[in-house]
Amino acid sequence: MATTLTEEILSAARGGEPQSLREVYESLAPSILAYLTGKGCDDPEALCQEVFLTLFGKLKNLTGGISGLRTFAFSVAHARMVDDVRRRERQPVLAQFDPQADARLSSSAEETVLGSGPGVAAMLDGLPARQKEVLLLRVVADLSIEEAAKIMGSTAGAVKQLQTRALRTLKDRMEREEVPDHERIA
Numbered sequence: 744m745a746t747t748l749t750e751e752i753l754s755a756a757r758g759g760e761p762q763s764l765r766e767v768y769e770s771l772a773p774s775i776l777a778y779l780t781g782k783g784c785d786d787p788e789a790l791c792q793e794v795f796l797t798l799f800g801k802l803k804n805l806t807g808g809i810s811g812l813r814t815f816a817f818s819v820a821h822a823r824m825v826d827d828v829r830r831r832e833r834q835p836v837l838a839q840f841d842p843q844a845d846a847r848l849s850s851s852a853e854e855t856v857l858g859s860g861p862g863v864a865a866m867l868d869g870l871p872a873r874q875k876e877v878l879l880l881r882v883v884a885d886l887s888i889e890e891a892a893k894i895m896g897s898t899a900g901a902v903k904q905l906q907t908r909a910l911r912t913l914k915d916r917m918e919r920e921e922v923p924d925h926e927r928i929a
Contacts, residue, residue: 747770748766748767748770748771748809748812749809750808750809752766752767753767753808753809753812756802757802757803757805764799767798767802767812768795771795771798771812771813771816772791772795775791775794775816775817775820776788776791778817778820778824779791779820779823779824782824784823784824784827785827785831786827790820790823790824790827791820793823794816794819794820794823797819798812798815798816798819801815866913867879869912869916870909870912870913873895873905874905874906874908874909874912875909876895877891877895877902877905877906877909878906878909878910878913880894880895881902881906888902888903888906
């Protein structure tokens with residue numbers, strides 16, 4: 744039940760008397776909560792509590808009596824509401840991906856690469872793991888020699904050597920299989 748605030752209650756609340764602080768809260772909280780809810784805040788209850796934490800911290804220095812208390816409380820509530828709006832504006836709106844609603848007409852880059860010719864995965868089969876990794880980093884990911892070396896924990900010279908050997912192996916394999924020119928890498 745909301746209490747009607749009096750100057751005596753306010754004076755006792757300024758002195759830190761728990762029952763008077765409770766009466767201040769019970770008197771103002773419903774209207775502050777309604778204000779924050781009406782403004783569309785994400786968590787009006789949490790913001791209302793923040794208002795009272797600020798209000799009770801400044802209670803000893805407030806002037807203007809009960810009217811000054813209400814004005815200050817709603818000023819703080821308004822500031823918290825503005826902060827909430829600004830926080831929401833900075834956050835991206837998250838949406839679930841629905842494959843049924845995806846109306847794109849072109850396939851993804853991954854589908855295009857993996858579906859073309861004998862396929863990258865099939866071409867790289869049989870290569871040693873380090874050579875395969877170098878080709879994926881250098882050709883598929885389009886990284887520099889230095890970037891690939893850093894990722895692999897190796898030197899630039901070692902990456903160049905691995906790439907040369909891998910490309911030579913693929914070239915020899917393609918020549919043996921007589922792969923058409925448009926599907927050749929090197």
